[in-house]
Amino acid sequence: MKVLNRKVLRDLRHMRGQVLAIAIVITSGMAAFVMFIGAMESLTLTRDRFYREYAFADVFASLKRAPESLRGRIAEIPGVSVVETRVVAPVKLDIAGFPEPVTAQMISIPEHGTPLLNRLYIRSGRMPDPARDEETVVSETFANAHGFKPGDKIGAIINGRKKDLVITGVGLSPEFVLIMRAEALSPDFKRFGILWMGRKALGKSYNMDGAFNDVVMAVQPGADTGRILTEMDEILARYGGLGSYARKDQISNRMLSEEFRMLRRSAEIYPTIFILVAAFLLNVVISRTVSTQREQIAALKAFGYDNLAIGIHYAKLVILIVLLGLAGGAVLGIWLEQRMGQLYMEVYRFPSMLLRINPLTLLAATAISVLSALMGTLHAVWRAARETPAEAMRPEPPAKYSVSFIERIGVGRWLSQPSRIILRNVERKPVRTFLSILGIAVACATMLTSGFFSDAVNYLVQVQFRLAQKEDMKVAFVEPTSRRVVYDLAGLAGVHQVEGFRQVPVRFRFGHRSYKTVIDGVEPDGRLHRLLDDKARPVAVPPSGILLGDYLGELLGVKPGDTITVEVLEGNRAVYQVPVAAMAKQFIGTTGTMDLTALNRLLKEGDSVSGAYLVADSNSWEDLYRQFIRMPRVSGITMRTNEIRNFYDIQAKSMLFFTFVATLMACSIAVGVVYNSARIALSERSRELSSLRVLGYTRGEVSYILLGELGLLVLTAIPLGFLIGYSLCVLIAWALASDLFRIPMVVDPPTYSMAAAVVLASAVVSALIVRRKLDRLDLVEVLKTRE
Amino acid sequence: MVQGEIASRQNHSGNNVVFQVSGLTKVYRMGEFEVHALRGVDMELYAGELVVLLGPSGSGKSTLLNILGGLDTASGGQVSYLGISLTQAGDRELTEYRRAHVGFVFQFYNLIPSLTARENVAVVTEIAKDPMTPEEALALVGLTERLDHFPAQLSGGEQQRVAIARAISKNPKVLLCDEPTGALDSGTGIVVLEALDKVNRELGTATVIITHNVDIAGMADRVINLSDGRISQVTVNTEKKSPQDLHW
Structure with a gap:
């Protein structure tokens, strides 16, 4: 080995504490990169393969009922390659030993067996026999949640009649990677599932013999999907079409895409x-190393090494540190990616997860890190190479200092000499001081962003489930029903309060913008289901006009007072002009709200409701479930408590994971920056500190100078970290906002405390390590050497 | 504790002995070798006297000074300061001892670069029991005009005089100087020695100056020669020279 290379290795060993601290920061960065990118690549790969191999459809449409003969007309639409008609129906399930309301979506599979599109992957068991009308395949998450195996039986209330179904298999479909009830906040695997059944059996039960109410299509590559959707809507309009949509708006795919985003x-x-933090740390450490090695560099140059050779020498040092960090990061990142993959697989179901990391991704991460680290150290290396040997061999003159700003404004009088030393040091290298503060602040900010997610979720639950939705359960009807049903429900034993609601699918248009959603008609003086403003105060539903969610308003570019076009997507399919009365804050979903009476008037349907919100005695809940299961009119019941629990269950796991990762990263940055700052300060000032020890200063007093400076940096960094963290949260909330949900911008005081505590704890640990070195200062040695 | 004991001895002790050294040895371990820096030194230092320790490099003079100053511990033998043993003292006691009783002057000044001349002295006066003011101390070494200059703005001789002012500002019983002129030219060196001589005369501080410069020995009351870790010769100057009369 060349002697200079040996020097690189020895220098590394000599600075091992600092090398480790920097490597840890790089490790964290690399791990985060590999984890996020890797998880995304793996998920994309897994999804794409599942979609391709199981023929995920491109276009979807639901309708009321159309004869099978319509299929031919749909197939003639230019650009359509495969058409498959289906029967899709909601079903209530009666599961032995599970008294709560469970609903499912039943989807027909063709008589010949395998669907052409959205094919099933059978995890266990087999496909149903088309000749038997009781056989069904159930979705995997649902089967797992209840422990169902092939051969088990479940009761289904199909069109008001109870029927025992036999599970022949457990399956997955590209259409249901994520299974979630429409409008739900998060999946509920126990209370909602998908059941696949032979077309004939299902068709008979739902009066769909020779007819269909759902169609899926594949389109030819390069086909104009927009035009196909328009033609579809035209064809289906007469048959109660609910508006066709492309794959990108399909709920499971949509959620998956959001996750990728x-x-x-x-x-x-x-x-x-x-x-950025690692590049800064490398810069500081390398420039310090270079300045302590001034004389060695001079000697090397005196022996005839050129600037390039010396530059390369230090570049090697930097690259080795970076590679060390990267290697650790790749290993940790792949491990985290697997954990994250498992976490995803609990919610998103694929036949198998392909855990893959693209070597190019690793290479890109390596190149980015090495380059930014080299750039960070370029200046220091250049400075080392620039000096003439004679200049470099002379001792460095005493560093130049001046009276600090704080002293100049008159506070100086009350400061002890050690405090002055601290202030002047901080001020002498303003850039370095600022970057150190920034580094620590970033650690604090990282912590804050991780806490932000759980604060946001808590706030969301508070607002959504305790202020906006106050009902115990929501009962949905198969189709709009006379408003009188509200009185029937109110008469049930245990029911305290009932409010009816009407939900109607619509498309809003304003100028060239349009958005497909629903209008909720609510009782204007209702107490159970309210809209809130941005301060979480109830917003009154105007007697006429429409109330829009704030995000929907932005999407459409609408403000109160404007008039929007409302195309009703069911019933008479009329088109109306409706004035926008006001906006309401909406974190979840993107809907419009109207006075129930005004909505019914608009629809010219008479006084009808699509469901009702109920408050009931919790002792009578089970009785109510039983009654609702038997009511043919009731298509499903949603319990508010279950919604909250599910939301937390699903969020909690991923939140815990991200908090763990973020804490790890925040600590590594905090330790990296604080330890390096302390270590560098110690080596720069060991002579000064030893002199003070010689003059009779105690270890504690000397530590104050060094650690006091660090303390000052950390204490300045924390409020800055709060500021940066909050801005990052705003950025994240903005970047992640979609029409599915918006993250409320809430950071609770305990999150601030936690962020500060983690940074302080990391700083204390670093300080203790440096303090140990400080206690071992060699008093005699330092007096003998000049700087 | 040691502090109080030393104080009472100062008040009641009849004799003038500041340091009593007997059979002092010091062995360093340098890798696999043992270096015998001191091989049994016996000496005394009296109040108010100026002693020059002479000897070639490696003769053990710095080791002796470091042990006297509480910067290093002995391997064997006894050192007592005003009758109190330094050989048994721990880090805390030695720190306290340096803080209250000893002034140091080093070859490379060891000033704090971020503090002005006045503040460098205040570093000591702030923690001392009965110090003079930094201004008084700096006036003693003739630096009244340079009070608010930072080390980077002072010449080598001026920096060393600040160091002397810092060392004497606590009114120490002893002043220990390790090659105080070692980094200076002869003209500047003499100015520094004048400052030391003045302090010795006016404050009566017992002063030990280490040097390998034989000419400096002329200003001492006693000259102690060290070679190979032992005292080889002690000379009492019957006629002390003034620093102005020294040449090298």
Whole structure:
């Protein structure tokens, strides 16, 4: 080995504490990068393969009822390659030993067996026999939640009649990677599932013999999907079409795409922070190393090494540190990616997860880190190479200082000499001081962003489930029903309060913008289901006009006073002009709200409701479930408590994971920055501190100078960290906002405390390590050497 | 504790002995070798006297000074300061001892670069029991005009005089100087020695100056020669020279 290379290794060993601290920061950055990008790549790969191999459809449409003969007309639409008609129906299930309301969506599979589109992957068991009308395949998450196996029986209330179904298999479909009831906040695997059944059996039960109420299609590559959707809507209009939509608006695919978007944003935000911090640390450490090695550099140059050779020498040092960190990061990142993959697989179901990391991704991460680290150290290396040997061999003159700003404004009088030393040091290298503060602040900010998610979720639950939705259960009807039903429900034993609601699918248009959603008609003086403003105060539903969610308003570019076009997508399919009365804050979903009476008047349907909100005695809940299961009119019941629990269950796991990762990263940045700052300060000032020890200063007093400076940096960094963290949260909330949900911008005091505590704890640990070195200062040695 | 004991001895002790050294040895371990820096030194230092320790490098003079100053511990033998043993003292006691009783002057000044001349002295006066003011101390070394200059703005000789002012500002019983002129040219060196001589005369501080410069020995009351870890010769100057009369 060349002697200079040996020097690189020895220098590394000599600075091992600092090398480790920097490597940990790089490790964290790389791990975050690999985890997010890797998870995204793996999920994309897994999804794409599942979609391809199981023929995920491109276009979807639901309708009331159409004869099978219509299929031919749909197939003639230019660009359509495969058409499959289906029967899809909601069903209530009666599961032995589980008294709560359970609903499912039943989807027909063709008589010849395998669907052409959205094919089933059978995890266990087999496909149903088309000749038997009681056989069914159930979705995997639902089967797992109840422990169902092939051969088990479940009771289904099909069109008001109870029927025992036999589970022949457990399956997955590309159409239901994520299974979620429409309008739900999060999946509920126990209370909602998918059942696949032979077309004939299902058709008979739902009066769909020779007819269909759902159609899926594949389109030819390059086909104009927009035009196909328009033609579809035209064809289906007469048959009660509810508006066709493309794959990108299909709920499972949509949620998955949202998840990818979050992963990509995270992969952009977090690793960038780490790489910047690491580059800064490398810069500081290398420039310090270079200045302590001034004389060695001079000697090397005197022996005839050129600037390039010396530059390369230090570049090697930097690259080795970076590679060390990257290697650790790749290993940790792949491990985290697997954990994250498992976490995803609990919610998103694929036949199998392909855990893959693209070597190019690793290479890109490596190149980015090495380059930014090299750029960070370029200046220091250049400075080392620039000096003439004679200049470098002379001792450095005493560093130049001046009276600090705080002293100049008159506070100086009350400061002890050690405090002055602290202030002047902080002020002498303003850039370095600022970057150190920034580094620590970033650690604090990272912590804050992780706490932000759980604060946001808590706030969301508080607002959504305790202020806006106050009902115990929501009962949905198969189709709009006379409003009198509200009185029937109110008469049931245990029911305290009932409010009816009407929900109607619509498309809003304003100028060239349009959006497909629903209008909720609510009782204007209702107490159970309210809209809130941005301060969580109830917003009154105007007697006429429509109330829009704030995000929907933005999407459409509408403000109160404007008039929007409302195309009703059911019944008479009329088109109306409706004035926008006001906006309401909406975190989940993107809907419009109207006075129930005004909505019914608009629809010219008479006084009808699509369901009701109920408050009932919790002792009578079970009785009510039993009654609702038997009511043919009731298509499903949703319990508010279950919704809250599910939301927390699903969120909690991923939140815990992200908090764990973020804490790990925040600590590593905090330790990296604080330890390095302390370590560098110690080596720069050991002579000064030893002199003070010689003059009779105690260890504690000397520590104050060094650690006091760090304390000052950390205490300044924390409020800055809060500021940066809050801005990052705003950025994240903005970047992740979609029409599915918006993250409320809430950071609770305990999150601030936690962020500060983690940074302080990391700082204390670093300080203790440095303090141990400080206690071992060699008093005699330092007096003998000049700087 | 040691502090109080030392104070009472100062008041009641009849004799003038500041340091009593007997059979002092010091062995360093340098890798696999043992270096015998001191091989049995016996000496005394009296109040108010100026002693020059002479000897070639490696003769053990710095080791002796470091042990006297409480910067290093002995391997064997006894050192007592005003009758109190330094050989048994721990880190805390030695820190306290340096803080209250000893002034140090080093070859490379060891000033704090971020503090002005006045503040460098205040570093000591702030923690001392009965110090003079930084201004008084700096006036003693003739630096009244440079009070608010930072080390980077002072010449080598001026920096060393600040160091002397810092060392004497606590009114120490002893002043220990390790090659105080070692980094200076002869003209500047003499100015520094004048400052030390003045302090010795006016404050009566017992002063030990280490040097390998034989000419400096002329200003001492006693000259102690060290070689190979032992005292080889002690000379009492019957006629002390003034620093102005020294040449090298």
